[in-house]
Each structure stands twice: as structure tokens, then as C-alpha cells.
């Protein structure tokens with residue numbers, strides 16, 4: 071699978087642009103703030119339907135313009151396919167603007183209803199310095215990393231997550247309304263129970279999928295971590311059920327409010343892994359019931375995968391806390407390489423690898439491990455500010471393009 075060409079119009083800092091890529095190695099070179107990340111982001115948007123850096127799609131439209139578009143051609147198992155994305159605004163884009171952004175997506179020229187139809191077509195794995203957030207940022211970043219991988223492997227997981235998020239929104243709204251009442255009627259409780267069941271149903275599917283994916287990723291990541299540390303570091307990943315831990319964070323009053331047996335449904339991670347879907351859904355429902363008063367007081371849902379976390383450990387110690395900067399980089403590299411291998415195994419061919427200025431972040435040994443995982447068959451689009459960090463053997467085979475202030479051209483030595 072490889073990207074053949076990309077056309078940009080009013081996308082980020084690109085007024086207009088057209089790039090052709092080769093099947094193997096491609097390098098985008100440019101100084102800071104010229105548009106390297108924006109270019110890789112454009113490919114990722116057409117692969118995942120989402121710009122990871124942007125809080126809102128309106129950010130993608132060139133400031134001063136009302137619309138933006140991307141058109142991409144790629145080859146998949148010998149067939150050429152096209153993906154297009156268009157954004158329309160009511161008024162010219164500017165930083166931090168509000169208002170609606172109309173999106174339109176086409177696959178092979180045919181208009182699609184939802185971004186879901188982009189998933190599972192052009193499969194990418196990206197790696198940028200931003201990925202250090204997997205270790206350093208809040209739990210949401212870790213959950214999103216896992217969920218987005220799950221969606222790439224199985225596009226129908228997108229529906230599960232959307233259904234869960236919609237139910238969560240509705241349930242939180244209802245909790246807010248009910249929290250203002252002095253007493254809940256039977257009808258109120260029934261209404262809440264409808265959303266409890268939705269949350270438990272879709273929540274179970276999300277938790278199970280995450281646990282399954284983690285168990286597939288961990289042995290691969292463990293091997294990479296071990297190779298990077300001369301067999302001296304063992305990587306572990308734990309899935310933390312916040313609802314299970316909530317008890318230790320609550321005041322004694324809350325526990326009393328919830329009843330003395332509030333711990334009755336709490337199980338170990340291994341037990342949860344072994345649970346049937348129905349059993350896990352029942353456990354979530356029971357936890358929701360036990361946390362009900364606390365939820366009403368906080369006006370938010372406290373039980374479910376939206377609260378969970380991943381804990382990385384090196385030789386038994388929490389990595390975000392105890393690992394050195396270099397060890398943290400190794401962990402993220404091991405995780406990303408595990409992701410690459412897992413995606414490769416699943417689709418039975420090489421995904422497109424997007425490397426955004428990562429070589430400058432890695433020392434020689436780590437960079438060599440990364441490059442050794444990139445076969446000639448795998449299309450790689452790599453951005454960099456200078457070519458010196460890249461091995462000769464790579465440069466010889468690469469198509470090199472320059473970007474300057476949102477304009478692209480073939481690099482001087484390749485014209």
C-alpha cells in the first residue's frame with residue numbers, strides 16, 4: 071500500500087500544493103514552521119478522518135479562506151483508489167474561530183455519509199515527537215492511542231466508540247438535571263437506567279477490545295524494549311480501571327453513602343480479562359448503581375472506559391515517574407514499533423509509515439532500530455529539518471522534496 075500523490079488546497083499554510091511520492095522512502099525537508107508536519111497531517115487525516123493536533127476541523131482551513139480540500143491517490147493491492155476531504159466554512163477562517171464547519175468526504179469519487187468510510191482504506195502508522203505524550207500526558211492520550219489503533223484494525227470499532235460517547239453525553243446531561251432534584255422519582259431512575267445499560271453495553275465492548283489489543287501489543291513491545299536496553303529492562307503495561315480504584319480516592323462519607331459493600335464487585339485485572347461480555351457489563355452496571363449518589367453529586371459518569379488509564383512500568387517501577395528521559399523515549403519507540411508490527415500483521419502488508427522529525431529525537435542506537443524495522447517495501451514519508459541525521463544508504467534510495475512557506479518542490483539534488 072502506498073500514497074502516489076497528494077493535492078492540497080487552502081489546507082493549513084498551503085495555498086495550493088501537489089506532491090508525488092514513490093513507493094519506498096520519501097523525505098520532506100524544510101526549516102521550522104514551513105509546513106512539514108502539516109503535510110504529514112494531511113495524509114493522516116485522509117487515513118484516520120481526524121487531525122490529531124487539531125481540536126477542531128476549522129483549524130485546518132488556511133486563515134482568510136472559506137474552504138479547504140485534500141485529494142489523495144494511493145495504490146492498494148494493485149488497484150488505484152482516491153480519497154478526498156473538503157471543509158466549508160460560513161466565514162473566512164481565523165485562529166480560534168467558532169461556528170460550523172461542513173465536511174464532505176469522497177472515496178473513489180463517491181460521496182460518503184461519515185468519516186468512518188475512510189477507515190480501513192489507506193492504513194498509516196505515524197510517529198512524531200508528539201507521541202511522547204503517550205507517557206507524559208494525561209490518560210486521554212493513552213486511551214486515544216489505543217482506540218485509534220483499534221479503529222484502524224477494525225473500522226466497526228468506530229461505531230462502538232461513537233455510540234459510547236453519545237450515551238455518555240446523554241447520561242451526563244441527565245445526571246446534571248437530576249442532581250438539581252431533591253428526590254428521584256421511579257421514572258427518573260428508570261430513565262437513568264436506560265443510559266446505564268447503554269454505557270455498560272458499549273463500555274464492555276471498548277474495555278474488552280482494549281485489553282485484547284494490549285495483550286497482543288505487549289509481547290512485541292517487550293521484545294523491542296529488551297533489545298534497546300541490552301536485555302536489562304522489562305516493560306509491563308497495566309490497564310487501570312478507575313471505577314475499581316475510585317474507592318481509595320473517595321472520602322469516608324462517600325463510601326458510607328455508597329453502602330458498606332461497595333467493594334463487592336471489584337475484581338482483579340486478570341479476572342476482568344477472563345470475564346464474558348455479559349458478566350463485565352453486569353459488573354459495570356453494579357458499579358454504576360453503587361456510585362450513583364456520588365455521580366449525581368459530581369454531575370458526571372464515573373464508571374466506564376472513558377475514565378480508564380494505561381500504566382507503563384519498567385522493571386516494576388511506574389515509567390512516567392521513575393524512567394529517565396532516554397528510557398521514556400525507548401518505551402515510546404518500543405510501543406510505536408509494536409503498533410507498526412501489529413498493524414502490519416493484521417492487514418497482511420505494509421502500512422504507510424509517517425515519521426515526523428523523529429530521528430532528531432533519537433540517539434544513534436534507537437534511530438538504527440527504527441530504520442531497521444522499515445523494509446524497502448514499506449512506504450515511508452519522513453520529515454526532517456536537515457539531512458545529516460539520515461544514513462547515506464537511506465538518502466540514496468529516497469525521493470527528497472523541499473517545503474518552504476507552504477510551497478513544495480523537488481529537492482535541489484533531485485531536480
Ligand SMILES: Nc1ncnc2c1ncn2[C@@H]1O[C@H](COP(=O)(O)OP(=O)(O)OP(=O)(O)O)[C@@H](O)[C@H]1O
Nearest residue numbers: 082083102103104105106107108129130131132133
Ligand atoms: N489554518 C492555518 N492557516 C495558516 N497557517 C497555519 C494554519 N495552521 C497552521 N498554520 C501554520 O503553518 C506553519 C507550519 O506548521 P508546521 O507545524 O507544519 O511546521 P513544521 O515545518 O512542521 O515546523 P517544525 O520544524 O517547527 O516542526 C506554522 O507557522 C503554523 O502557524
Ligand SMILES: [Mg+2]
Nearest residue numbers: 106107426427
Ligand atoms: Mg513539525
